Amino acid sequence: MKKLFPLIKNRLGLFIIGAITGVASGFCTSRVITMIKTGLDSVDNINENFIFQIIGYSIIATILGIGSGYFIAKITSIVIRQLTQNLSEKILKANYEYIESASSRIVPVLTRDITMLSEFINRIPQFLVSVTTVVATLYVMFLSDWKLTSFFMIAFVLQIIMVASTLPLVRKLTRNSTKYNNYLYRDLSNLVSGLKELSLNEARRNDYISLVISENLKFWNKSEVRRKVLLETNDRLSDLLVFIFSGLLMYAGATILPIDFYQFKVILPTILFLIPFTTKIASFFRLKSGAMVSLEQIHKLGLDVDKRKIESSEQLKPNHESNVPILKFSKIKFQYQTQQHENPITFGPLDIAFKKNNITFIIGGNGSGKTTFSKILTGLYIPISGSIQYYDEEVKMENLISYRNLFSAYYADSHVFEHLSHIEASYLEEKADNFINMLEMESKVEIEGDTFSTISLSYGQRSRLALIANMLDNKDIYVFDEWAANQDPYFKGIFYHKILPYLKEIGKTIIVISHDEKYFEVADEIIELQEGMINSKTP
Ligand SMILES: Nc1ncnc2c1ncn2[C@@H]1O[C@H](COP(=O)(O)OP(=O)(O)OP(=O)(O)O)[C@@H](O)[C@H]1O
Numbered sequence: 001m002k003k004l005f006p007l008i009k010n011r012l013g014l015f016i017i018g019a020i021t022g023v024a025s026g027f028c029t030s031r032v033i034t035m036i037k038t039g040l041d042s043v044d045n046i047n048e049n050f051i052f053q054i055i056g057y058s059i060i061a062t063i064l065g066i067g068s069g070y071f072i073a074k075i076t077s078i079v080i081r082q083l084t085q086n087l088s089e090k091i092l093k094a095n096y097e098y099i100e101s102a103s104s105r106i107v108p109v110l111t112r113d114i115t116m117l118s119e120f121i122n123r124i125p126q127f128l129v130s131v132t133t134v135v136a137t138l139y140v141m142f143l144s145d146w147k148l149t150s151f152f153m154i155a156f157v158l159q160i161i162m163v164a165s166t167l168p169l170v171r172k173l174t175r176n177s178t179k180y181n182n183y184l185y186r187d188l189s190n191l192v193s194g195l196k197e198l199s200l201n202e203a204r205r206n207d208y209i210s211l212v213i214s215e216n217l218k219f220w221n222k223s224e225v226r227r228k229v230l231l232e233t234n235d236r237l238s239d240l241l242v243f244i245f246s247g248l249l250m251y252a253g254a255t256i257l258p259i260d261f262y263q264f265k266v267i268l269p270t271i272l273f274l275i276p277f278t279t280k281i282a283s284f285f286r287l288k289s290g291a292m293v294s295l296e297q298i299h300k301l302g303l304d305v306d307k308r309k310i311e312s313s314e315q316l317k318p319n320h321e322s323n324v325p326i327l328k329f330s331k332i333k334f335q336y337q338t339q340q341h342e343n344p345i346t347f348g349p350l351d352i353a354f355k356k357n358n359i360t361f362i363i364g365g366n367g368s369g370k371t372t373f374s375k376i377l378t379g380l381y382i383p384i385s386g387s388i389q390y391y392d393e394e395v396k397m398e399n400l401i402s403y404r405n406l407f408s409a410y411y412a413d414s415h416v417f418e419h420l421s422h423i424e425a426s427y428l429e430e431k432a433d434n435f436i437n438m439l440e441m442e443s444k445v446e447i448e449g450d451t452f453s454t455i456s457l458s459y460g461q462r463s464r465l466a467l468i469a470n471m472l473d474n475k476d477i478y479v480f481d482e483w484a485a486n487q488d489p490y491f492k493g494i495f496y497h498k499i500l501p502y503l504k505e506i507g508k509t510i511i512v513i514s515h516d517e518k519y520f521e522v523a524d525e526i527i528e529l530q531e532g533m534i535n536s537k538t539p
Pocket residue numbers: 336338339345364365366367368369370371372373
C-alpha cells in the first residue's frame with residue numbers, strides 16, 4: 001500500500017470516500033450474517049422485523065459495495081491515465097538511443113503491467129468489504145461466545161499465516177513468469193514485423209514457431225503452471241484448514257474441551273458464511289504480489305528513462321546574421337552504447353561544416369556510418385565528445401530539444417502520421433495541395449480537416465506522403481536518408497530535380513544521404529564517409 005500511495009495521493013478524498021463506503025458495506029454484510037445467526041439462535045427471533053432488516057441491510061450493503069467500486073474505479077482510471085501519460089512523456093524525453101535499444105521492454109510495461117496494476121486497485125473495495133465483514137462478524141460472535149469464537153479465530157489466523165508464508169514464493173514465481181512473458185512480447189512483435197518473411201518461408205516459419213515462440217512459451221507456461229498450482233493449492237488448503245479445524249473442534253468438544261454444542265451448531269454456519277470473504281482477502285494479497293511485480297517493472301522503466309532524461313528547456317538564440325556555417329561539427333565522436341563492451345565501433349572524430357541554404361550529399365558504402373551520422377546530426381544520438389555549433393551558438397544538453405526542432409528528417413523506417421494538427425492551419429491550407437501536386441499524389445490522397453485522407457498506400461507512395469509531411473513541417477534544415485531508394489526513376493528525378501531545388505529556393509538547408517551517383521551534380525557539396533570517418537569532400 002505504501003508503494004501505491006504516491007499514485008493515489010492526488011485523489012485521496014475520492015479514495016477515502018471509496019474506502020468508507022466499502023467499510024460501511026462490510027458492516028451491513030456483517031449485520032446480515034449476524035442477523036441470520038440470531039435467527040438460528042431461536043425461531044422466536046424470526047419475525048417481520050427480522051426479514052425487513054435482512055432485506056434492508058442486504059440492499060444497503062449491495063448499494064454501498066457498488067458505490068465503493070465506482071469511486072475506486074474512478075481513481076483507477078485516473079491513476080492509469082496519469083501513469084501511462086507520465087511514462088509515455090518520460091519515454092519521449094529520454095535519450096533516443098536508449099529507447100531505441102530498449103523498445104521491446106516498453107510495450108509490456110505500458111500494456112500488461114499497467115493493466116495488472118489497475119486490476120489490483122479495482123479489487124480494493126472487495127477487499128475492504130471482506131475485511132470489515134470478517135472482523136465485524138467475529139467481533140459480534142466474540143461478544144456472544146468468546147471461548148468458541150477464539151477457537152475458530154485460531155483457524156483464521158492459521159489461514160492468514162499460510163497465505164502470508166507463500167507470498168514471497170508467489171512473488172518470485174510471478175517475477176520469473178514476467179521475465180518469460182517479456183520475451184514472448186518481443187517474439188510476438190517480431191512475428192508481426194516479420195510477417196512477410198515468415199509467411200513466405202515455411203522452414204523459417206516452422207523454426208520460428210517451434211524454436212523461438214514455443215521455446216519461450218514452454219518456459220512461460222512452466223512458470224505460470226507452477227504459480228497457478230501454488231495459488232490453487234493455497235486456496236484449497238485454506239478451505240480445508242477451516243473444515244478440518246471445525247471437525248477437530250467438534251471432536252475435541254465431545255471429548256476434552258468444555259464446548260457448548262448448542263452454541264457450536266449456531267456459530268458454525270456463520271463461520272462457513274465467512275469462508276468466501278476470507279478467500280477474497282487471500283486472493284487480494286496474492287493479486288497484490290503480482291501487482292507489486294508490475295509496479296517494480298513500471299518503476300524500473302520509469303527510473304531507467306529518468307536516468308536518461310534529457311533536461312533541455314533552453315532555446316537556441318543564435319545570431320543568424322553571423323557569417324558562419326549554419327552547423328559546424330568539431331571533433332565529434334560517437335559510440336553505440338550497446339557496443340561499448342564488445343569491439344566498439346567509434347565514429348569520428350568528425351569535423352564538418354554545413355553552409356546555410358546548401359544542398360550537401362553524404363555518400364559512402366553500406367555500413368560506412370551515414371545513418372548514424374544523420375542521427376548525430378539531428379540530435380537523436382548524443383556524441384561522446386566534440387562540439388556542435390548552430391551558427392555561433394554551442395549545442396548543449398540544455399538546448400538539445402530546441403536544436404532537434406530545427407530539423408525535419410526522413411528515415412527509411414519513418415512513420416507517417418495521419419494527423420497534421422501540429423501544423424499551423426493557414427500554412428496547411430496554403431501549401432498542402434501544392435506539395436501533394438508536386439509529388440503527384442492528388443489522385444491518392446487529400447487533406448481532410450487536419451489529417452491525410454489515407455495512409456494505405458504502396459511503399460513508394462507512402463515515402464512520397466512522408467516527404468509531403470516533411471515539407472509541411474517547414475523546418476530550417478532537412479535531412480533525407482536515402483529517400484529516393486525505393487522510388488521509380490521518374491520520382492527519383494522529381495526528388496532530385498524538383499523537390500531539392502524547391503527547398504533550396506525557399507531558403508532551406510538540405511542534407512541528403514544518397515547512393516544515386518546520377519544525381520550527384522545536384523549537390524553543392526559532397527562528403528564521403530568511410531568507417532565513420534570523412535574519406536573525402538567535394539568541392
Ligand atoms: N543500433 C545500432 N546499434 C549498434 N550498432 C549499430 C547500430 N546501427 C548501426 N550500427 C553499426 O554502425 C555501423 C554504421 O551503420 P549505419 O547504419 O550508420 O551505416 P550506413 O552507412 O547508413 O549504411 P547503409 O548504406 O547500409 O544504410 C554499422 O557497421 C553497424 O554495425
